[in-house]
Amino acid sequence: MMAKRSRRSESDQGDLRHRPVMLAEVLEALSPRDGETYLDGTFGAGGYSRAILEAAECRVIALDRDPSAILGGYDMVAEFKGRLTLVEERFSRLGEALDGLGIERVDGVVLDVGVSSMQLDQGERGFSFRLDGPLDMRMGGDGPSAAELVASLEEKALAAVLRTLGEERRAGAIARAIAAAREEAPIETTLQLADLVERVIGKSYDGIHAATRTFQGLRIAVNDELGELARALFAAEKRLAPGGRLAVVAFHSLEDRIVKTFLADRTRTLPGGSRHMPETAVPPATFRAPIRGATKPGDAEISENPRARSARLRAAIRTDAPARGGDPFAFGAPRLPHELLSGDAS
Structure with a gap:
């Protein structure tokens, strides 16, 4: 996205706020191809969406829960002549957004987690x-x-x-x-x-x-x-086609831990257990990781854009195994006080 999401100090100013963080690495992870459909779960100012659309003759469905981000993207919709569709929606509800458009599967999902520079x-x-x-x-x-x-x-x-x-x-x-x-x-x-x-x-x-x-x-x-992120990972698992690619950029250990734990579980193929516990069967892996661990920004990008320093990219490729779903709390999303979970601040 042009307006990247970060929790670094607000002292960073100017155009650095509006550069897509780890853009080259995200594009490599997604590998856009002609005729395919991609979902950008955090449209912001459209940096990732634009790069995907320019990389291939493909279609992008872009979501953002912020109505001002959606309003700001309509010029881009016109520019790409029908290849970009904007939807005001949380990325945890990407399945519902795709259902509303009559789309069953997508070939790639990118999520850029946190607060946007525009909001700051x-x-x-x-x-x-x-x-x-x-x-x-x-x-x-x-x-x-x-x-x-x-x-x-x-x-x-x-x-x-x-x-x-x-x-x-x-x-x-x-x-x-x-x-x-x-x-x-x-x-x-x-x-x-x-x-x-x-x-x-x-x-x-x-x-x-x-x-x-x-x-x-x-x-x-x-x-x-954090709950939104965990639910979005489950939703992406359900809606990615076999061979579809997932790319998640996180800027904070709380977010990255959820992505890391989810992908470790979904790519695991060896049975669990220890010498004290019997082995447990492992469902078929729903993702495979082309690169183990997180990818960090290069020194050149950090030098040009200090905001990128804390970014971590994790990527995976969907297998043809059935999606599993799950409980967001199992992957590190914290249990908030009841007042917050219920939406009742009284």
């Missing part, structure tokens, strides 16, 4: 701790906002969100400070929250804002990003 650049969306705006963080505009979670979650639940999803070591202290502050006045803007966190932790001198992990944890919770 718009203070009114509430993602940025450097730009003032309402404390929103909703990618699609539905469900409780970050402000609602900050206002309503009990202190322990709030600390759990910051610790688990934000990997914030001072989660308890931050949650206590939030609980005390909201007794005096609502926390409704991004700079209110960012300033509060900075008072608790102190200023950072390594270029990473003190509120980075707090904002990360709230954003992942608001959008159920």
Whole structure:
């Protein structure tokens, strides 16, 4: 995508925000061919979709849960004369999106996980701790906002969100400070929250804002990003044709761990067990991995675009074995507090 998704510091500016991260590697993983159909689950500004369409006379179905991303892509739809179709939808529901278009199978799926640069650049969306705006963080505009979670979650639940999803070591202290502050006045803007966190932790001198992990944890919770990713992997498994290719770019260990665990399970062919436990049968592998492990960006790309430093690409090729489906919690998606899972922030 032109606007790549990252959890690095917001200090990166300019055109670097709008470069597709690991584009060459993603294209190599997908290997677009004439006449085939590909699904871009995170359209953003269309960087991956454009590259796929330019690489072959193929069709791309592009999804995004953010209506502003869809609106911004209509010029590209006209440019590619019917080969690009945009759908406002979560990538976990890619199966439903394909059903709506009468498409049973696709030949490739690409997912670029996290928050988009466009969202960070718009203070009114509430993602940025450097730009003032309402404390929103909703990618699609539905469900409780970050402000609602900050206002309503009990202190322990709030600390759990910051610790688990934000990997914030001072989660308890931050949650206590939030609980005390909201007794005096609502926390409704991004700079209110960012300033509060900075008072608790102190200023950072390594270029990473003190509120980075707090904002990360709230954003992942608001959008159920890890659950969405796990469900998207199951959906891709069901809708990829035999020989179809999956490419997932993650920027954070929480995301990458889910992809790694899923693919390790789906490519495993040896029976489980140990000397203390009997061997267990293994269903046929639904994917094979052309390259084991994650691919990292090259030094040249990192030098030109520091945002790419944390990116990890994992790719796999669909076999003809039946899809298995599964429980997202089995692959590392955390169990959030009940209030978040139910969508009830009251």
